[in-house]
Amino acid sequence: MDLNLREIRAFVTVADAGNFTRAAAQLHLSQPALTVQIRRLEENVGARLFDRNSRSVALTQTGRELLPLLRRSLDDMERVLRDARALGEGVSGTVRLACLPTFAASVLPDLIRTFREHVPRAGFQIRDAVASTVVELVRNEEADIGVTGGDVIDASLEVLHSGSDRLVVVCPKTHPLARKKRIAVVDLARSPLVLTASGTSVRTVVDTALAAAGCTLEVACEPTYMMTAVAMVRGGLGVTILPATAREVLAEPDLVARPIDDPAFVRATALVKKRGRTLPRITEAFIELFLRRA
Known part of the structure; x- marks a missing residue:
């Protein structure tokens, strides 16, 4: 049996109207066209x-038995069509985003709030992780x-947008480095460092910058x-180096952030997608907002 939406809608409309002429008018069809569908x-x-x-016009016994079944099918099919159109138009759906914890805790909440003002039905699946994991999640779709x-x-x-994060030294207000407006690389040798683990994007930048400056510093914790x-x-275990945008820094009243007087202490950032993949319309709309804000 090969039933289609138009025929089911025609049947339900005629059954409800009790008249082919009225049903044809409701469906914006000629009466002969409606008769063909039935x-x-x-x-x-x-x-x-x-x-x-x-x-x-009166339903036969078979028609009466089929009416509730086909009415339910019509409702289900029309709901599927509405949902499909909403997905295609980008007014509903889920944005699946992997991102650095820095981004998730700083810029992302405001982006989501702004986006939902225009797309209230938008859902977000957020995976906050270190850079290598973000890349893997996007690569594996x-x-x-x-x-x-x-x-x-x-x-x-494929890189959709490139940006950067300036790295800063974070230390207690009582630390000697807190009295400086800018921190030289040699100043970092006067205190143990708490650095994010090897393989994180921040640590890669720090290690490269320190190597270029010819410095070998004491790493207390990783x-x-x-x-x-x-x-x-x-807790007094040392000082750390983090992106200036890190909300963890801004939320600490007893800590201060100081810029590093070396242009090498900058972390590149990028918005990426899997090359050759078509994104959901809702995700494309979120990217448009991201790019305007960036």
């Missing part, structure tokens, strides 16, 4: 659905887009996440 449905079902004469750190060398990814690094600095 005849095709009857052929597919294999039974007459209406008894009709010049004055009236577990996320549609990613905000990652460091240079993007993966040929399977946590993975910035929040842990900040907690260790607060």
Whole structure:
């Protein structure tokens, strides 16, 4: 049996109207066109659905039994069509985003709030992770887009936007470095460092910058996440180097951030997608907002 939406809608409309002329007007069809649709449905079902004469139309027994079933099918199919159109138009759906914790805790909440003012039905699946994991999630299509750190060398990814984060020294207000307006690389040798673990985008920048400056410094602790690094600095275990945008820094009243007097302490950032993949319309709309804000 090959039923289509037009034939089912025609059947339900005629049944409700009790008249082919009224039903045709409601469906914006000519009466002969409506009659053809009903005849095709009857052929597919294999039974007459209406008894009709010049004055009236009445459902047959088969028609009466089919009406609730086809009405329910019509409602389901129309709901699917509405949802499909909403997805296609970008007014509903889920943005699957992998991103650095720095981005997730600073810029992202405001972006989501602004986006939902225009697309209230938007959902967000957020995977906050270190840069290498962000790249992996996008490459494996577990996320549609990613905000990652460091240079993007993966040929399977397309860079949609490039940016940068300035790195700063974070230390307690009572620390000698807090009295300086800018920190020289040699100043960092006077205190143990709490650096994010090897493999994180921030640590890669720091190691490269220190190597270029010919410095070998004391690394006291190597946590993975910035929040842990900040907690260790607060606990007096040393000073750390983090992006200036890190909200973990702004939320600490007893800590201060000082710029580093070396242009090498800058982390590249990038918005990426899987190369050759078509993104959901809602994700494209979110990217448009991201680019305007960037």
